[in-house]
Amino acid sequence: MRSLGKRIELLRAVAHPVRVRILQELCKGVKCVADFEDFLEISQPNVSQHLSVLRKEGVIDFYVDGRLKCYFLVDPIIPDLLDILQREYAEQLPAPSCCPVTKKGTYPGRRHR
Amino acid sequence: MRSLGKRIELLRAVAHPVRVRILQELCKGVKCVADFEDFLEISQPNVSQHLSVLRKEGVIDFYVDGRLKCYFLVDPIIPDLLDILQREYAEQLPAPSCCPVTKKGTYPGRRHR
DNA sequence: TAAGAGTATTCATATGTTTGCATGTTTGTC
């Protein structure tokens, strides 16, 4: 499997609004470049550049049919990642227990600030 | 809940090796700044800067005890995210079904390239 | 109140990212 370092690089590649949109669409099925141009309001070269970023990271790959390139998902982490991005979460985690301990000492659970 | 855009910003904040390490430690419990210095091989100001990035994104918060600041996790998405980063995955997703369709046309399932 | 521990901020610099624009490549059609 990928190392943690590689996974973090993948995270950086995904963490862009346009690329998340691209991946959301690819979760539904195969798409060619012109298909992306329809719903992303950016230029064709820009679409290509974002696809290139995802390709280099091994997130997506493509078939060739004539002059079309048909992109599809390759990395199985992507559906899980997109799922998390859209999942409902509680506002906050429960506060830490009343007397947390670190190397430097023991602390009251109260919020001072 | 957070908007998708905010979630993507959060993703960018998390997608750094040092900050992932910080969050992994915070999953185990409360830590003060000097605790991080011990296992991250970077300077104290640099630790503070990374903590600052996570704070501004609402990922973490802190208690104050005297001159110590005791950091803890706030955003419930973090444990799930870290879990995914370390989960085992198959090498690749199954190839797309034999005749995918896009707006521009229908394609053979064969790989040309 | 002076000193020191623990942490944050500011600044300068180096490096990386994003985008638009122009151009290049490949494939299919006439």
Added chain:
DNA sequence: GACAAACATGCAAACATATGAATACTCTTA
């Protein structure tokens, strides 16, 4: 073979991020 469609690449400008170094802040203790 000329031309057009579909897509990629190269380059430069604008902008963002990462890091080290210096400094400032805040709280505690003597």
